[in-house]
Amino acid sequence: MNTNSIQEKKPPARQKERVIMGLHAMDFIQHGTEASLEVLTPLGQRLTFKSNFIGFNEQQHIFFTMPHLTKKEYDEFFIEGFNVDIDGVSEKGGGALVRFRTRIEHVVYKPIKLLVFSVPQQAKLVMLRNEVRYELSLPGDIQLPNRKLRVILTDVSSAGCGFSFDAISPEFDVDQRIVLEVVNDISGDNYALSGVVKNSRKKRGKQNYGLVFDGPGKANCQRLQSKLFYDGTKYVFKSPHKAPTLGA
Template identity: 25%
Template sequence: MPRKEQLNAIEKNQEAIALAVTHAVLKLGVATLVRVHIQTPTKALFRFNGLLIGSDGQRFCYLQLPKLSSQQKKQYFGAGYSLRLHGVSADGSLIRFGGKVQGLMEAHHTLLCVELVRDGASATPLRQDKRFNVELSAALNIDGKASVPVTIHDLSVGGCLFSYRAIGLQIDEEQNAALSLTGIPASQALTMSGVILSHRLKGERYHCGLKFDDRSKSRSAWLVTNLDYDGELYRLSIPHNDGELTSSLSI
C-alpha cells in the first residue's frame, strides 16, 4: 500500500483541519519524534526521523538530528531547502507542516533550525481500529519481572497482538504490561503500555492481545505512520535512522 493510501486508511476523515503553523508545533509538544523530508534544489529527497525539541513560538522550530555524516549534512541541509514534517500529537492527531532549512548548530547534538512556512499546517484525527500486519521485535515487561523477548504481529493505534515462547511466564487477563521496541536507536525508544485483553497458547507460543492506554496511543500512532509495506508485511521505514534518499515528499 503506497504511503498516501496508508495514511488515508487510518485518518478518520479525508479533510484535515487547518492550523496556524505555530499552533501545529505547539500541539506536537516537546521531545516528540517526527519524520522529516528535505527536498534539495535538484529535487533530491532525503528523509530521517528527528526529535522536535521546541520553538520560539513565532518563526522557528528546532530539531535534534540523528547521527548523520558530514557529507549528508553538506548535501541535504543547505539554507533555504524546503522540508515537510509530520508527527503525532498527544491526542492522536497526525500533524503536518512545512518549513525551510535555516541552519545547523553543532554541539553535543546537532540541532536543525527550521524557518516555519505559514501555510499548509494541518491536524487529522487517526482511527484506532485500522490494523497492520507487522513483525516487530520488542521486550515485554510485566509486574517488575525480567523482560521477555516478544514479536508484535498485528498493530493498530489502539492496541496490538504479540507472541512469545512458552517459557513459563504467567500472564493473566486485565494485567498491566508494557512493550518496548528493540533494535532501534535509543533516541527513538518507544514503550507502549496497556492492559492484557487475551492470553492463549497456540503451539509453542503464547499469543496475547494488548490494549494501549491513552498515554501510549500517540506513540503507537507515530509508529503506525512510520511503517512501509514491503509486499508482505509493514516494517519500520528507517530502522537505524541514519537518513536515506526517498522518492516521495508526500507525508
C-alpha cells in the same frame, strides 16, 4: 446503564483533516516526540530521516535534534533555504498526524548540534483514529524468539491498541505480525491481542507502537474490554467483589 464499563458506541463524526495556523500547529506536537523529516533539494533530490522535536520560540523558529548522518549527506542536503516536509504524531485530538512544510534556517554544529527551521504559515492535522480509544496502563508480554518482552498496554479501541517499552529493547517492523498477551491477575484470564504493527515512534526514552487487530485479536479485545472499568483516572480490571456487567 453502567457508565463505568467500557462500552462499544459509535463515536461522533469527526473531520478527517483540518488546517491549523502558524505557531498554533506546534502546540499539537509534544516536546521530545520523534518525527519524520524529508529534505527536498532544488534539483528534486530527497533525504528522509528521523529527528526529535525540541520546541519553538517567539521569533518564529522551531528546533529539532541533529540526526546521525554522513558528512556527505550534510554537505548535500543541509543547506539554508532548502525545503523540509515534517510529519509528527500528535497526542491531541484523539490521535492525529501534524504535517507541514518548512525550510532550513540554520544548521548549528557548536556548541550543540541543532536544526533550526522557520515556523510554517499553516499545517494540516490529519486524524488517524476512527473509533473511541481508551487510556490504560496494563502490563503485557510479547513472545520473542528467545524470551518474552514486557510491555505496557497504553490505550485500546475496538480496532487496535497502543503499547510501549524501553527504547533499548528490540524494534518491530511496520506490518510485522505480533501477539500481545495480557493476563488478568485477579481472575487469571488470558487475552491474546493479535494483529499487525502499523506505526512506531520514540518518545521520552521509550518505543511506542500502534497495533491493528486481526479477527481473533478483535474478539479477545472485546473480552478484555468487558472486564475493565474506569477507576477515576484510567481503565483497570474489575474486582470480583464489585464487577458490574456491561450495560447493567
